[in-house]
Structure formats: C-alpha cells, structure tokens
Amino acid sequence: MAVQESAAQLSMTLKVQEYPTLKVPYETLNKRFRAAQKNIDRETSHVTMVVAELEKTLSGCPAVDSVVSLLDGVVEKLSVLKRKAVESIQAEDESAKLCKRRIEHLKEHSSDQPAAASVWKRKRMDRMMVEHLLRCGYYNTAVKLARQSGIEDLVNIEMFLTAKEVEESLERRETATCLAWCHDNKSRLRKMKTCKKALQPSRREPAGRGAPGHGHAGLPARHAHLPVQGPSGPCTVADADPAVPVRQLPTTPAGKQLCVHPHSAGRPLSHQDT
Numbered sequence: 001m002a003v004q005e006s007a008a009q010l011s012m013t014l015k016v017q018e019y020p021t022l023k024v025p026y027e028t029l030n031k032r033f034r035a036a037q038k039n040i041d042r043e044t045s046h047v048t049m050v051v052a053e054l055e056k057t058l059s060g061c062p063a064v065d066s067v068v069s070l071l072d073g074v075v076e077k078l079s080v081l082k083r084k085a086v087e088s089i090q091a092e093d094e095s096a097k098l099c100k101r102r103i104e105h106l107k108e109h110s111s112d113q114p115a116a117a118s119v120w121k122r123k124r125m126d127r128m129m130v131e132h133l134l135r136c137g138y139y140n141t142a143v144k145l146a147r148q149s150g151i152e153d154l155v156n157i158e159m160f161l162t163a164k165e166v167e168e169s170l171e172r173r174e175t176a177t178c179l180a181w182c183h184d185n186k187s188r189l190r191k192m193k194t195c196k197k198a199l200q201p202s203r204r205e206p207a208g209r210g211a212p213g214h215g216h217a218g219l220p221a222r223h224a225h226l227p228v229q230g231p232s233g234p235c236t237v238a239d240a241d242p243a244v245p246v247r248q249l250p251t252t253p254a255g256k257q258l259c260v261h262p263h264s265a266g267r268p269l270s271h272q273d274t
Helices: 002-017 019-058 064-110 114-136 139-149 157-171 176-184 186-191 193-202
Strands: 256-259 270-273
Touching (some): 064 114, 114 157, 176 186
Antiparallel strands (some): 256 270
C-alpha cells in the first residue's frame, strides 16, 4: 500500500515538473489551429465574392472576355485557398505529431523494464541540461547537446532562439522583429497584466526612422523635445542624429551658436555666444 502511494506521489510530482514539456507544443498547436481557421475563412470569403460577381455578370449578356477574366479570378482564388489550406493543415499536423511524441516520451517513465527507465532518466537529464543552457544563453552548446542526445523534438529550442533574435535585434536598435513577435503573441500579451505595455510600440511608430543600426533614428517623436547630451557634456544640435525631428527650433542670431543644455526638467534650447 505504501509503495502504491509513493508511486502515485512520484507520478504526480512528475506531472507537475513536466507540465512545460507539453504546454509549449499544445499552445503552438492551438495557435496554429486558430491561424488556420482565420486564413481559411478569409480565403473562403474571397472565393465567395468572386463567385457572386461571376453569377451577377452571367445574369445579363456579358462579353466572352469578361467572363473568361472572371473565371480566371475564381480559379486564382481557389488556388490560393487550396494552398493556404494545405500549408495550415501541414503546420497543424507537425504540432500534433510533436505533442504525441512528447506524450509517448513521458509515458516511458512508467516502463517496467529497468533498461528503458534508465534511458528515460538519461534523456530527461539531457533535456534539463539543454533547458538550463538555453536559459543561461549558451545557445550553441544547447543545440549541440540536443542533437547529440537525439532530443531535439523534446526541448523548446525554437522558442529560445526566437527570443534570442528579438534580443539581438533590439540591441541593434531595430524594432521590426520585436513588433512582429508582439503581433504574433498579442492575444497572450493582452491576458498578462504585467505585459500590457508590450504592445505600445506598435501604437507609436517611430518618427523619422532611419536605416537599421542608425542609433537614435528609431526614437519616437515624443522624445524629440528632450535635451541631447553626449558623453562629455552638452553637445550641439549638429551632433544629434538628424533623423530625430526637433520641433520649433529657435532662430540662431548672427555670431551665436545653438546649443542644448542638460537639465533634469528638460530646459528648452537656448543661444550661446561663440
């Protein structure tokens, strides 16, 4: 009786610890299902519109060329619908197979054969090491260990690599990748009260954004009135990035230089004798 209770407790502990193993692929499957449904519904509405237009045209006495053009449009919309449906079904099938693979892996824990249980424990240790390496930022080492152990489909490498791409793009002062990630996960971000501000960058698109890697070129227009200060103190307007719009610059009198003075309250631009 005590052995059964201990086994049940161990099984419950394992389920709690392995919850993320199934959560990530299941959420991916659910996300792809919703995306597929939206894509198919959208393309179906397009097909319905062109078919309705064709029927309306055929109700009169249309020319042959116009009918042929409408038929070509119907065929094109049907081809797009078929392609989107095939792509969506393939993506869902991949996610479903990944969920099944991980469930089968977790079921191997209850195997009666000691050799199988030992292999499962070794794989689990490798999975934990890969997850730890990914969280610490050792991406290359984690990928190599996952490949060597044959557990690439049992760990969430893709999720961490996506986060790495977002971080690296932000370090380069590029926001496109981050905004794309926010758009893909907007439903989840809205549910998280602590992440409501994550969607704000998409509402205030940077003004005068320059090419990638242009430093302050991606600053929003609302920061244009703030004083600009270099590493050695106040600098002239010419030292600032020209892509950042400066509103209502005062006219510089002859013999004077327009400078920006740092101030905690954001002192406005003033003139200084040269």
